[in-house]
Amino acid sequence: QSALTQPASVSGSPGQSITISCTGTSSDVGGYNYVSWSQQHPGKAPKLMIYDVSIRPSGVSNRFSGSKSGNTASLTISGLQAEDEADYYCSSYTTSSTVVFGGGTKLTVL
């Protein structure tokens, strides 16, 4: 199975909004509403930010939102803050009953 495709990096200024894309196929992202997004700060374990395309776990800021169109899922962060600077990974369930991650996107807050 191939990794989902994410941009290597995105950047934005404090207060702005950014969107990270995650492109797969009809066998993963496009076939199921089981896309999740995790945030990882350097040297730390990943933290779940969004699951099932658009659901935020308890305690996650409502500045984080998720969506999906066809084979591409997206994570939007509004009102960017310095603490949002991190790596972001998408993942999806697949038709093979497996999980596949994206390659990761480094978010820089300018």
Next chain:
Amino acid sequence: QVQLQESGPGLVKPSETLSLTCTVSGFSISSAYYWGWIRQPPGKGLEWIGSIHHSGSTYFTPSLKSRVTISVDTSKNQFSLKLSSVTAADTAVYYCARMFPIRHFDYWGQGTLVTVSS
């Protein structure tokens, strides 16, 4: 409060078997959740290795399936990973995590670095 903690050797020789254990606290491993292993080579992205349910049901990523064994010990609230015939390419931080059945990981351990080197 769900907590997971990985343990095991930090250095493994090439061709040998990597063995790690994840101890779960604050939550019963005998629940509807799955329990998974994910790894991250230095400076690279996340790779799902496989997951197990307390019933013994398992799922693995195809590229590693022939070398991976995942088991569960409900009496100790632990689950374990064995990866055989390791090479330098298996050097990574290994994470254990709680998994909503084959979907997303909501609680993670802190991770443990395993280096494959002679």
